[in-house]
Amino acid sequence: MTTDQNRPAALGGPPAFPDGLPLTRVRVPDREGLLGRLGAVLDSGMLTNGPLVRELEERAAELMEVPHVVAVSNCTAGLMLVLQAAGVGDRRPVLMPGFTFSATAHAAHWAGGTPLFAEARERDITLDPADAEARLKAADSPAALMATHVYGTPCQVEELQRVADAAGVPLVYDAAHGLGSKRRGVPVGNFGLAEVFSMSPTKVAVAGEGGLVATRDAALARTLRTARDYGNPGDYDTLFPGLNARMSELHAAVGLTWLADLPERVAHRGALVAEFARAVAGVPGLRLALPEDGDTSTFKDLTLILDPAAFGLDNRQLAAALRAEGIDTRRYFFPPVNRQRAYAHLGQADDLPRTDRLAAAVLTVPLWSQMDPATVRRVADAVVRIQPFAAELAAGTARG
Amino acid sequence: MTTDQNRPAALGGPPAFPDGLPLTRVRVPDREGLLGRLGAVLDSGMLTNGPLVRELEERAAELMEVPHVVAVSNCTAGLMLVLQAAGVGDRRPVLMPGFTFSATAHAAHWAGGTPLFAEARERDITLDPADAEARLKAADSPAALMATHVYGTPCQVEELQRVADAAGVPLVYDAAHGLGSKRRGVPVGNFGLAEVFSMSPTKVAVAGEGGLVATRDAALARTLRTARDYGNPGDYDTLFPGLNARMSELHAAVGLTWLADLPERVAHRGALVAEFARAVAGVPGLRLALPEDGDTSTFKDLTLILDPAAFGLDNRQLAAALRAEGIDTRRYFFPPVNRQRAYAHLGQADDLPRTDRLAAAVLTVPLWSQMDPATVRRVADAVVRIQPFAAELAAGTARG
Numbered sequence: 001m002t003t004d005q006n007r008p009a010a011l012g013g014p015p016a017f018p019d020g021l022p023l024t025r026v027r028v029p030d031r032e033g034l035l036g037r038l039g040a041v042l043d044s045g046m047l048t049n050g051p052l053v054r055e056l057e058e059r060a061a062e063l064m065e066v067p068h069v070v071a072v073s074n075c076t077a078g079l080m081l082v083l084q085a086a087g088v089g090d091r092r093p094v095l096m097p098g099f100t101f102s103a104t105a106h107a108a109h110w111a112g113g114t115p116l117f118a119e120a121r122e123r124d125i126t127l128d129p130a131d132a133e134a135r136l137k138a139a140d141s142p143a144a145l146m147a148t149h150v151y152g153t154p155c156q157v158e159e160l161q162r163v164a165d166a167a168g169v170p171l172v173y174d175a176a177h178g179l180g181s182k183r184r185g186v187p188v189g190n191f192g193l194a195e196v197f198s199m200s201p202t203k204v205a206v207a208g209e210g211g212l213v214a215t216r217d218a219a220l221a222r223t224l225r226t227a228r229d230y231g232n233p234g235d236y237d238t239l240f241p242g243l244n245a246r247m248s249e250l251h252a253a254v255g256l257t258w259l260a261d262l263p264e265r266v267a268h269r270g271a272l273v274a275e276f277a278r279a280v281a282g283v284p285g286l287r288l289a290l291p292e293d294g295d296t297s298t299f300k301d302l303t304l305i306l307d308p309a310a311f312g313l314d315n316r317q318l319a320a321a322l323r324a325e326g327i328d329t330r331r332y333f334f335p336p337v338n339r340q341r342a343y344a345h346l347g348q349a350d351d352l353p354r355t356d357r358l359a360a361a362v363l364t365v366p367l368w369s370q371m372d373p374a375t376v377r378r379v380a381d382a383v384v385r386i387q388p389f390a391a392e393l394a395a396g397t398a399r400g
Numbered sequence: 401m402t403t404d405q406n407r408p409a410a411l412g413g414p415p416a417f418p419d420g421l422p423l424t425r426v427r428v429p430d431r432e433g434l435l436g437r438l439g440a441v442l443d444s445g446m447l448t449n450g451p452l453v454r455e456l457e458e459r460a461a462e463l464m465e466v467p468h469v470v471a472v473s474n475c476t477a478g479l480m481l482v483l484q485a486a487g488v489g490d491r492r493p494v495l496m497p498g499f500t501f502s503a504t505a506h507a508a509h510w511a512g513g514t515p516l517f518a519e520a521r522e523r524d525i526t527l528d529p530a531d532a533e534a535r536l537k538a539a540d541s542p543a544a545l546m547a548t549h550v551y552g553t554p555c556q557v558e559e560l561q562r563v564a565d566a567a568g569v570p571l572v573y574d575a576a577h578g579l580g581s582k583r584r585g586v587p588v589g590n591f592g593l594a595e596v597f598s599m600s601p602t603k604v605a606v607a608g609e610g611g612l613v614a615t616r617d618a619a620l621a622r623t624l625r626t627a628r629d630y631g632n633p634g635d636y637d638t639l640f641p642g643l644n645a646r647m648s649e650l651h652a653a654v655g656l657t658w659l660a661d662l663p664e665r666v667a668h669r670g671a672l673v674a675e676f677a678r679a680v681a682g683v684p685g686l687r688l689a690l691p692e693d694g695d696t697s698t699f700k701d702l703t704l705i706l707d708p709a710a711f712g713l714d715n716r717q718l719a720a721a722l723r724a725e726g727i728d729t730r731r732y733f734f735p736p737v738n739r740q741r742a743y744a745h746l747g748q749a750d751d752l753p754r755t756d757r758l759a760a761a762v763l764t765v766p767l768w769s770q771m772d773p774a775t776v777r778r779v780a781d782a783v784v785r786i787q788p789f790a791a792e793l794a795a796g797t798a799r800g
Binding site for chain 2 (some may be wrong): 025026027028031034035038040042043045046047048073074075076077080099101102103105106109110112191201208209211230231232234237238239240242243244246247248249250251254333334335337339340341342
C-alpha cells in the first residue's frame with residue numbers, strides 16, 4: 001500500500017482532492033453592501049440602464065484609463081454592435097483567430113460578416129500577426145480584423161494595428177478575458193477601434209451577465225449608446241437596426257461590487273500562477289500560457305500547454321488523470337472555432353495545423369480569485385506527480 | 401377666476417396633476433421576499449441560467465398553458481433566435497406590421513431577413529390579415545410572417561395562421577406586450593410557431609431585463625436552449641452561430657416575483673381601463689384600443705385612438721394639452737417602423753396610409769398595475785374636460 005501513496009489516483013493512489021475541486025468558484029465580494037444596493041435599485045423603480053450603469057461605466061473607464069466605456073448586456077452583443085458600427089456586412093470576410101471562443105465568430109456572423117480564420121502564435125496562442133496579414137492580403141474585400149486576448153494574455157497589439165492599417169480595416173478586440181490586463185503597462189481597453197469585455201460569471205469581474213465596450217473614439221461611443229437601445233436616439237425614429245443590449249441596474253450593482261478591488265484580485269491571481277509555475281518548473285513538456293515580460297494578464301484561466309511527446313500525455317489524457325484526482329479541468333479552447341460544426345460550411349476546418357496542435361495541448365486547471373496558495377500548489381503537485389507515470393497512464397487510456 | 405376652474409390647464413385652468421403623473425410606475429411586489437431570493441442567488445455562486453431560470457420557465461408555462469417556455473436575455477434576442485431557427489436568412493422578406501415596436505424589424509434584420517411591412521387593422525391596430533396575405537403573395541420568396549399583440553391586444557390569430565399556412569411560411573409573434581393576454585380564452589403563447597415575450601421594466605411582468613419564448617414545438621424549444629448559450633450543445637462544438645441570450649438568476653428572481661400575481665394584476669388593469677372607458681364614453685372622436693369581446697388584454701398600454709376631425713385635436717396636440725395637466729403621454733408607436741430612418745433604404749415609407757393615419761391618432765396615457773381608480777378617472781376627466789376646448793387649443797397650437 002505504501003507505494004500507492006505516491007502514485008496518481010488513476011493508478012491507485014489517493015486523490016489529491018477527495019471532495020473534488022471545481023474549475024472556478026464564484027464568491028461575491030461585499031455581499032451585504034451589494035444587497036443594500038440591490039434593495040435601493042428595487043426601491044427606485046429604475047431597473048435598467050440607470051445611474052448604476054453610468055457609475056459602472058465611469059469606474060471601468062478610470063480603471064482602464066480610457067475615455068469611453070459603454071456597458072452592454074453581454075460581450076457578444078457588444079461585439080455585434082461594434083462590428084455593425086464598423087461597417088461589417090454583405091458577408092465580407094472578418095479575419096479572426098481559430099483559437100478563440102465561439103462568440104467571436106458568432107458576433108461576426110450576426111453582424112453580417114463571414115469568419116475567416118487565422119493561426120495562433122506558438123508562444124501564447126494569441127492571434128499570429130504574420131499569418132493574419134498573409135490571409136488578409138489573400139482575402140476578397142475584408143471588412144475587419146478581430147483578435148482575442150486569450151485567457152487575459154494581451155495580444156501583439158502593435159503588430160496587429162500595423163496589419164490592420166496596412167489592410168485598411170478596423171481592428172476590434174474580443175477582450176472577454178481581459179478586464180484588468182495590461183500591455184507594456186497600458187491597460188487593455190486602449191487598443192484598436194474598440195475592445196469588448198465580458199462580465200459573465202466565469203470572469204475575473206462579474207456582473208451576473210454583462211459586457212463593456214471600451215473605446216477612444218467618442219463618435220463610436222455615442223453610436224453604441226444609441227445602438228444598445230434599439231438604435232433609438234430618443235425620439236423612437238431609429239437610426240439603424242440596434243439591439244436591446246442594455247445592462248440592467250441589478251447587473252450594474254453586481255459589477256460595481258466586483259470592480260471595486262479588481263487590481264488586487266488580478267495581482268492575487270498573478271501570484272497564484274507564479275506559485276503554480278514554480279511548482280511545475282522542470283516538468284518535461286509542460287509550460288503555462290503566460291504574458292510577455294512586462295505585460296499583465298488577468299489569468300482569467302490558468303492554462304497548461306503540453307508538449308505531448310515530451311510530457312507523455314495529451315490534454316485529454318491529462319484531463320482524465322486529473323479527474324481521478326478530483327480536479328476539474330477544461331480544454332479551452334477545443335475544438336477551435338474553424339473546426340466547429342457551426343462553421344463547417346466555410347471549409348476551413350483543416351486550414352490551421354498549428355492551432356490544431358495547440359488545441360490538443362492546452363488544459364485549463366482550477367483557479368479563482370479567493371483561492372489560497374496551498375490549493376494551487378496542491379493542483380501543481382498533482383501534475384508533477386502524474387507526469388512520471390505518463391507512459392503507464394497513456395497505456396491505460398489506450399487500453400480503456 | 402371661477403371660469404378658469406373648468407378650463408384646461410393649457411388655457412389657464414388648474415392642472416389635473418400639479419405634481420405630474422408619469423406614464424408608468426414600477427413597484428416591485430414582495431420586496432423583502434425578493435431580496436431574500438437575491439441573497440440566496442449570490443450565496444449560491446450560480447449567477448446565470450440556473451434553477452431560478454428553470455422555475456421561471458415552469459411557472460410561465462403553467463400560466464400560459466403551453467408545453468415549452470425558454471427564458472432569454474430579452475425579447476429582441478428571443479425573436480432573433482426564433483427567426484434564425486425558422487430559417488430566416490439570405491435577406492428574404494419577413495412580413496410584419498409597420499405599426500409595431502422597432503425591435504420586431506430589428507430582429508428580422510439581425511437574423512438575416514428583410515422587413516416587408518403591412519397595414520394595421522382599423523379596429524385594434526394589430527396586423528391586418530388580408531393586407532398581409534396580399535403582400536405575402538406579391539413577395540419574392542418570403543421567409544416568415546410576424547405579428548404583434550399591440551398593447552396586449554390579441555391578434556387575429558386564426559386568420560393569420562391561415563395566411564401563414566397558405567404562404568407556406570412560419571408565423572412568429574412579437575408578444576412583447578402579451579404576457580397574460582388571452583384569445584377567446586386561450587392564453588397568448590399558444591399561437592404560431594412561437595411567441596416571444598418581454599419582461600423589461602415597462603411591462604406588466606418584469607425581470608429587470610428578460611424575455612420568454614413560448615412554443616408548442618419541442619424540437620424548437622431544444623434548439624433555443626442551445627441557441628441561447630452560443631449554440632453550444634454542451635461539448636463546445638457549436639451547432640450553429642448562437643448568442644449569449646441567457647437570463648441571469650438575478651433577473652429570474654425578479655421575474656418570479658412579478659409572475660406570482662400576474663392574473664390578478666391583469667384583471668386589475670382591465671378594471672382600470674373599463675373605468676376609464678366609462679368616464680370618456682360620449683366624447684366625440686375618441687375610442688380606446690380594446691380587445692375583441694371574449695378576449696383579454698394585458699393593457700400593457702392604455703391607448704386612446706382619436707378621430708382628429710371629430711375630436712378636434714390630433715395626438716400631438718392632445719399630448720401637449722395633457723402635458724399642461726401634468727400628465728405624461730407617449731405616441732406609441734410613432735413613427736411607424738416603415739417610416740423610421742433605419743429602414744428608409746427599403747423605400748416603404750409611403751406604403752401604409754392606414755397605418756400613417758392611425759399612428760397620428762394614438763396616444764398612450766398613464767397606467768400601472770397599482771394605480772387606483774381615482775387616478776385613472778382623473779386622467780379620463782382631464783381628457784373629457786379638454787375636448788370641448790379642442791378648437792381653441794388647436795388654434796393655440798397653430799399659433800404657437
